[in-house]
Amino acid sequence: MTITEKILAAHSDRDEVGPGELVEARVDLVMCHDVTTPPAVSMLEERGMDRVFDPEKIVVTPDHFVPNKDIRSAELARRLREWTRKHGIRHYYEVGRHGICHALLPEEGFVRPGMVVVGADSHTCTYGALGAFSTGIGSTDLAAVLYSGRLWFRVPESMRVVLEGELPKGVYSKDVILEVIRRIGVDGARYMAMEFTGSIVGKLSVEARLTLTNMAVEAGAKSGIIAPDEKTLEYVRERSDEPFHIYTSDPDADYASTVEVDVSSLEPMVAFPHLPSKGRPISEVGHIHIDQVVIGSCTNGRLEDLRIAAEVLRGKKVAPHLRAIVIPATSRVWLQAMREGLLEVFVGAGCAVSTPTCGPCLGGHMGVLAEGERCVSTTNRNFVGRMGHPKSEVYLTSPATAAASAVAGRIADPREFLC
Amino acid sequence: MRGYAHVYPRDHINTDEIIPARYLNTDDREELARHALEDLDPGFVGKVKWGDFIVAGENFGCGSSREHAVWAIQGVGVGAVLAESFARIFFRNAINTGFPAIECKGISRKVEDGDELEVDLEAGVVRNLSKGEEYKFSPFPDFALEIMKAGGLLEYLRGREG
Incomplete structure (x- = not known):
C-alpha cells in the first residue's frame, strides 16, 4: 500500500484499502477559517445539529478577510468567533495572534505524521508535507465532520512525483512545483494523491516542502504527501509533544503514474x-x-x-x-x-x-x-x-x-x- | 428535469469565474446567485431560466473549495451542470448539497447553446429534445445517490442516526 492508503485504512479500521474504495474515516484535525466555516455552522444550527465532536481537534483562525475589510466580512468573523466561544474551542487565533491557516497549523504543531486532516479550504493539501493525509473540503463536508468527527473519502489513486538532481542557483521548490504542473496540467492529478519523493525532497527544508504540497490542488489532486524523514521529525518535535504514527509507502505499492523531474536543468x-x-x-x-x-x-x-x-x-x-x-x-x-x-x-x-x-x-x-x-x-x-x-x-x-x-x-x- | 442549455465548452472553468471572491464576504445564497458565472459570462444571470442547464468542458469547478460556487448556480435556478469532468471538491460539494453534477463524455461538443434538454438521473440519460439525440452518462455511485436522495449530506447523516 501507499502511505495514503495506509493512513486511510488505519483511520477506517481496515487492514487494507485500495484506490476507488469508499471509506468513512476518523478525522484527527479540522481547520476552520472565516469564509467557509460560518455557513457550515449555520447549516448545523438550522438543522438542530449544533454540536462539535471534539473541540480539542478543531483549530480556527480568521485569515481571508482580516483584519475585516468591510461590514459583511466583519459579520462572518463575528459568527466564527461566537461559535468558538459557544463550543469552548480553545485553539482560536484572534487577529494579532492569527496567521494564514496553512502556515499557522504546521507552525503551531497541530499537524503531525499519520494524521487525517481536513479543512474547508482547497489548500489544506499543504499539511501532507508532514506525512499526514490532508485534503480540502466544502462547507457541508465541514459541517458533517464538525458534527460527527468522521467523513467519507474515496481512496485516491497515487501519482509518484520523483524529484532528482541538484537545484540550481535561483531555483526553489516553487519553481519545481510550477514545472510539475506545467508538465501534467491543472487536472493532471485530478482525484489523486501526489506523493513527492526523490533525493531533492530530502534536501528541501520542511518549509520548502510545504510549498510543494500546497500546490498539489493546482494539478487537481486530492492531497499531496511526503513521507516523514529526520527533518520532518525534528520540525514536529520542536512544536508538539503529542504522539504520532509514521507511515511510509511499501516498495511494491501501486502508483497510477510516475512523473520524473530532473531539477538540475530548471530555470x-x-x-x-x-x-x-x-x-x-x-x-x-x-x-x-x-x-x-x-x-x-x-x-x-x-x-x-x-x-x-x-x-x-x-x-x-x-x-x-x-x-x-x-x-x-x-x-x-x-x-x-x-x-x-x-x-x-x-x-x-x-x-x-x-x-x-x-x-x-x-x-x-x-x-x-x-x-x-x-x-x-x-x-x-x-x-x-x-x-x-x-x-x-x-x-x-x-x-x-x-x-x-x-x-x-x-x-x-x-x-x-x-x- | 427539463430546461435549456447554456454551453461553455471551455475546460477548467474555475470557482473564481463561477463566484468571484469579491462576493465571498457573504453566504447569503440569493446574493451569491446574483453573481453566478459573473467573470465567465456577465450576461448569464440575465438570461438563465429556472431549470436550465450549464454544459461545460473538462475539470469544471477547479480551484477553491468554496461551496458558494454550487450555491450561486443552484440559487439562480440551474437544474444541473453537465460537464466532461469535474474538479473533485466541486463534485463533492454538489453531491453533498443534493445538486446534480453530471459527468457526460462528449456533451460539450454535442449540445449547442439553447438546445432543450431532458435529464433522467435514474436512467443516466440526457435527451436532447432539439436535436433528437440521447447521451448516456455513468450513473452516480449508490452512496452519492443516497446522499442526493436524502437531500444532502447532513440530511443523510441525520437520517442514518435515526
Whole structure:
C-alpha cells in the first residue's frame, strides 16, 4: 500500500484499502477559517445539529478577510468567533495572534505524521508535507465532520512525483512545483494523491516542502504527501509533544503514474495568466511590465520565503512605478522577520508590509488589481479575476523572482540579484 | 428535469469565474446567485431560466473549495451542470448539497447553446429534445445517490442516526 492508503485504512479500521474504495474515516484535525466555516455552522444550527465532536481537534483562525475589510466580512468573523466561544474551542487565533491557516497549523504543531486532516479550504493539501493525509473540503463536508468527527473519502489513486538532481542557483521548490504542473496540467492529478519523493525532497527544508504540497490542488489532486524523514521529525518535535504514527509507502505499492523531474536543468519559472500550468522558464519570458508584486500567502509566506526575498531586496529599491506588498504568513513569522531585520529591508526598499492575511491572493483586499494591471505574485492561482478586475493579470513565481521583479519593474531573473 | 442549455465548452472553468471572491464576504445564497458565472459570462444571470442547464468542458469547478460556487448556480435556478469532468471538491460539494453534477463524455461538443434538454438521473440519460439525440452518462455511485436522495449530506447523516 501507499502511505495514503495506509493512513486511510488505519483511520477506517481496515487492514487494507485500495484506490476507488469508499471509506468513512476518523478525522484527527479540522481547520476552520472565516469564509467557509460560518455557513457550515449555520447549516448545523438550522438543522438542530449544533454540536462539535471534539473541540480539542478543531483549530480556527480568521485569515481571508482580516483584519475585516468591510461590514459583511466583519459579520462572518463575528459568527466564527461566537461559535468558538459557544463550543469552548480553545485553539482560536484572534487577529494579532492569527496567521494564514496553512502556515499557522504546521507552525503551531497541530499537524503531525499519520494524521487525517481536513479543512474547508482547497489548500489544506499543504499539511501532507508532514506525512499526514490532508485534503480540502466544502462547507457541508465541514459541517458533517464538525458534527460527527468522521467523513467519507474515496481512496485516491497515487501519482509518484520523483524529484532528482541538484537545484540550481535561483531555483526553489516553487519553481519545481510550477514545472510539475506545467508538465501534467491543472487536472493532471485530478482525484489523486501526489506523493513527492526523490533525493531533492530530502534536501528541501520542511518549509520548502510545504510549498510543494500546497500546490498539489493546482494539478487537481486530492492531497499531496511526503513521507516523514529526520527533518520532518525534528520540525514536529520542536512544536508538539503529542504522539504520532509514521507511515511510509511499501516498495511494491501501486502508483497510477510516475512523473520524473530532473531539477538540475530548471530555470526560475513564471506561470502566465490564466492557469498555474502555463509555466515558462524565465529565459523565455521576454519583457513584461508589471504594476504590483505580492510576496506572501500559504504558498510562500513563511520565514524562509521572506529571507530569500530580503536577500534580493537588501539595499535595493522597488521600481518607482510599482507597489510591492509583503505579507508574513503568521504573526510568529512577522515577529521573527522583524527580529531578523527583514521587515526593515522590505520597508527600506519601498515595500508595504502587512499583518498576515490571504487578502490579495483571492482579490479580497490589501492589493486588489485594477483593470489591465499586472501582478507578479508568490501565491498559487492566476485565474481570470483572481486578484481583482477580470482584465487584470497574475504571474506566479518564487519569492526570489517576485523580489527581483519588484526591483526591475518587469518580470526579472532573480539570478542576476543573488550573490 | 427539463430546461435549456447554456454551453461553455471551455475546460477548467474555475470557482473564481463561477463566484468571484469579491462576493465571498457573504453566504447569503440569493446574493451569491446574483453573481453566478459573473467573470465567465456577465450576461448569464440575465438570461438563465429556472431549470436550465450549464454544459461545460473538462475539470469544471477547479480551484477553491468554496461551496458558494454550487450555491450561486443552484440559487439562480440551474437544474444541473453537465460537464466532461469535474474538479473533485466541486463534485463533492454538489453531491453533498443534493445538486446534480453530471459527468457526460462528449456533451460539450454535442449540445449547442439553447438546445432543450431532458435529464433522467435514474436512467443516466440526457435527451436532447432539439436535436433528437440521447447521451448516456455513468450513473452516480449508490452512496452519492443516497446522499442526493436524502437531500444532502447532513440530511443523510441525520437520517442514518435515526
